[in-house]
Amino acid sequence: MGGKSGCRLTVEIRKAAAKDVAEVAELFIASQADALPFLARLHTPQETRAFIANEVFPKCDMWVAVKGRRIVGMMALTGVHIDHLYLLPGEYRRGIGTKLLDKAKQLNPEKLTLYAFAANTRARAFYERHGFGAIEFGDGSGNEAGEPDILYEWTP
DSSP, X not given: OOSOOOOOXXXXXXXXXXXXXXXXXXXXXXXXXXXXXXXXXXXXXXHHHHHIIIIIHHHSEEEEEEETTEEEEEEEEETTEEEEEEEOTTOTTSSHHHHHHHHHHHHOSSOEEEEEETTOHHHHHHHHHTTOEEEEEEOSTTSTTOOOEEXXXXXX
16 A cells, blocks of 8 residues: 555644743744744844743743644643743644644633734634634734734624
8 A cells, every 4th residue: 555644643742841941932933933033023032031941931921832742832821811822834634723723712711802913814714714803903003013913802
């Protein structure tokens, strides 16, 4: 018998652990460079690693998507707000983002909010496909990047 065996690694969504900080930081850096090429690089990779370790992990409810032994996605929640949801480049359109969103909806069944940059059409289409609607349009004055953004909300 030739061809592929059909054996595919499944993706597990689990709570992030302290041991995941470095891998999540590298995923965050790679994903931003790949998915947000229009953003000015405001921070060095080292500053971003410190941000993930000292701000995001301690202050957010952190979740990771793991395939095999590799973290392929991350999500940071603060209450009902998704602060960050990023996938490893090359892992798009495989259901990983959907699994992370489903976890967020399970944890917050009444409502979720998040921001997306207006120029990030791929992310906007993804969130809109998953039932998020735009409720506020920003001119960029409310975020560090100075880029127009959109506040999205999901309710069941």
